[in-house]
Amino acid sequence: MFNQKYEAYKGLMQKIKDIEYAVALLHWDMETYMPAKGANFRSQQMATLQALAHELFIEDSTGVLLQELLAEKESLDAEQLANIQLSLEDYEKATKLPIEFVKESSVIRTEAFQAWLKAREAKDYEIFSPALSRMIDNKREEARLLGYVGHPYNALLDQYEKGAVVEKLDILFKVVREKLVIFVKELHEKGKTSPKHFLEHHFPKAAQWDLGLYLLKQMGYDFDAGRQDISAHPFTTNFSPEDVRVTTRVDEKDLMSMIGSCIHEGGHALYEQGLPTEQYGLPLGSATSLGIHESQSRLWENNVALSLAYWKANFSKLQSDFPSQFSGISTKDYYKAINQVKPNLIRIEADELHYHLHVLIRYELEKGLMDGSISTDNLNKVWNDRYKEYMGVEVADDKEGVLQDIHWSQGLVGYFPTYSLGSFYAAQFFNQARKEIPNLILEIEKGNMKPMLDWLREKIHRYGRRYTSEELCEQITGEGLNLKYFMDYAEAKYREIYSI
């Protein structure tokens, strides 16, 4: 429906988004093409634009406009109303934190990041500990300002995953702790490992790059609405649903690292490319949550691209791209080799099962830090004990222990669980897709990814933030998030691979 006030709202939101997308481009450029000295003014430029966007949004007039629109809701259609309600939620959150608190938090973050860098360099948690302590105090104050029901951690979780609360996450992570921990131990102790020496060859950069582009294209990534570049850490960014870019890195000793990251980012990118362009700048034009975003990357990376069907489609391509490396290797050999799991120390290098043990530990620590049952004093010891307990691995120093992730130094507390939620949603969605899409596995075997993508577009992408993660999950699978699907997937797949 045409509504002049709604158009004013839309104009304001698009203006803010235009600025935020410029920040995203400044960031993309910084990570890809910016010359070294460009860094000297880049952070300032990004901070200026970010602050401008924030200031525009939190103006009193924004609140007034939203309230007025809500009061006239009969003049809005369902999508317009959803946008207004979501923007009002965002507005209330954004205005709950006083400007003084925002500034103070920024200082605390800067100090924490500097301390974290130094501590890593020295492999010594003690250097980071006082700054982390201040950060946790700041996060508890933030939780108080934002407000919450139940556990203070809930206030932070909600920022990354609307509706996520410890009362729900405890149930999920209990399964991780009680079933997944046991299962991976069983694989490790009783399973039959498969040879993987052929993954340790040299894989030339140019051929890897071309393969990455080929696989992205096969997934349905639209290169007229995106591109791939090289960066130190792979990421996905976008400046509209019609300009969604991915980056990757190429390690000539590790083909699967490139393939995995390429498809992971591709999964994120397909979500962004699938958002409705007519909702540009508005909530319904944005992804619904980090967990659902991650579900898209993980579904493609794990459920699709670590499956036998996927390699039935693509292993001959691999053999022709890297003939000497893969001569005499069967598709099944390759499939088993890339699906070997093993306890390890570093989260970002973990396999698709152990990954959740890493997240479990962070979840437990964050929750304890927030309610005061765990102190930042000696947090490295607590960390190391849990790694020993859940994975049986010894942490040699703090750099490969409690200092490995950048998140806490950036004030990102409550973020980690979304990584696991992503995989859990992915397993549940993929299970549903198999029921609904005729011959899904056969289509993947033929290299036809379109039915998979069409289904995700239909069920998830086109809605933007219209539904929360849980609503989407109910709508698609008939029930809320249930770890049963992930565990079933894991057991079926790995018992077969490990011959147990």
Place this chain on the structure above:
Amino acid sequence: MFNQKYEAYKGLMQKIKDIEYAVALLHWDMETYMPAKGANFRSQQMATLQALAHELFIEDSTGVLLQELLAEKESLDAEQLANIQLSLEDYEKATKLPIEFVKESSVIRTEAFQAWLKAREAKDYEIFSPALSRMIDNKREEARLLGYVGHPYNALLDQYEKGAVVEKLDILFKVVREKLVIFVKELHEKGKTSPKHFLEHHFPKAAQWDLGLYLLKQMGYDFDAGRQDISAHPFTTNFSPEDVRVTTRVDEKDLMSMIGSCIHEGGHALYEQGLPTEQYGLPLGSATSLGIHESQSRLWENNVALSLAYWKANFSKLQSDFPSQFSGISTKDYYKAINQVKPNLIRIEADELHYHLHVLIRYELEKGLMDGSISTDNLNKVWNDRYKEYMGVEVADDKEGVLQDIHWSQGLVGYFPTYSLGSFYAAQFFNQARKEIPNLILEIEKGNMKPMLDWLREKIHRYGRRYTSEELCEQITGEGLNLKYFMDYAEAKYREIYSI
């Protein structure tokens, strides 16, 4: 001197510049890496940010702050005072145009650009004529609003080149019309041309690209504070003095086109890299005028890189990069071949002498359009007649005639003269540099461009907008712009090459 109010001014100016630099990056990206569909939202994003920067600057509070600072000028040092005075000038100009007029102008520009595109397609000036007529009316109104002394064209000229007025330009272009027109005719009719068939070989893209980078580096372009990429039309842009980027294009049939554009953009870029970083966002951190900017690109492109000394330094490199193309060719043969001049129809393809005949025609037409002595009716006929008169060439259709440049369709009236001013300043500066730098030509022959760059840094770059073009010229050469230096350069060089 530290002054809190000055710091507030500096903060505001830097904030505005941060936004403008983000626009520059959005533009750079659009011309280099943006995927096709990215265009759909890009113009809107650029327009939003541009408008934001403009709105911030023209706020009443900006004027008040500047006036207050000016009233307390004893608390400012000379550089601070210069910044305030220049910002106040900018502010007064920016606030002279009522917002309604700015909006109307924007509509007129959009319509003119669309009409120009259609007219070019149809090679028919009549399609563009009504839109151009409205544009000229709009420009006359703009001149009235801005205010001027003497000719209305002066108000527009001043926007691109502070202090440029028809009273001065008439003197320069009279020399072009009366001496340069005669001189190039003499070369054409009586001169002895040199063979240039070896320029018509095939020059592979990769080798051209590497050569371009080599020559940029030799000039002193800092690749830690910049980079080169490919775009359809070469340009220079920057996001700080420490991130100054150039683009080029490579035509495998035209080596000199790449070399020329590479060095031309390199000259612009060296100016930007030489601006003082501590004046970031302020007038003294910006280039002083388009004419002086162009003097930097032309000095390197023509006075340096079309000289015999330059090729004494670089022709052996060319021979080793393109051995089959240049075997048996001497440095002198090459030098003569790249300096063959010839009347032509298209400005951007013109040689360094005929170029100014193209600008002369545009100058005469713009001046006549502004004072009403020339009408937009039948402007194509006037155009064609002047081309016949000054260069003896017949214009076959309007696309290669009056429709060839984008400028008028974009409202850029008064811009063309800066191209010629650039070359004229370049000749005068280079003449002075030869007097002041010991063995300048010998250093260039050795491939040592540092003395040249150091001199430009010392005399021009470091000042930003501290001095106007004319003040700089007086300061450097002891007199105002004088076409004698360009004519002397042209005569000495081309009489020798053409054996007259």
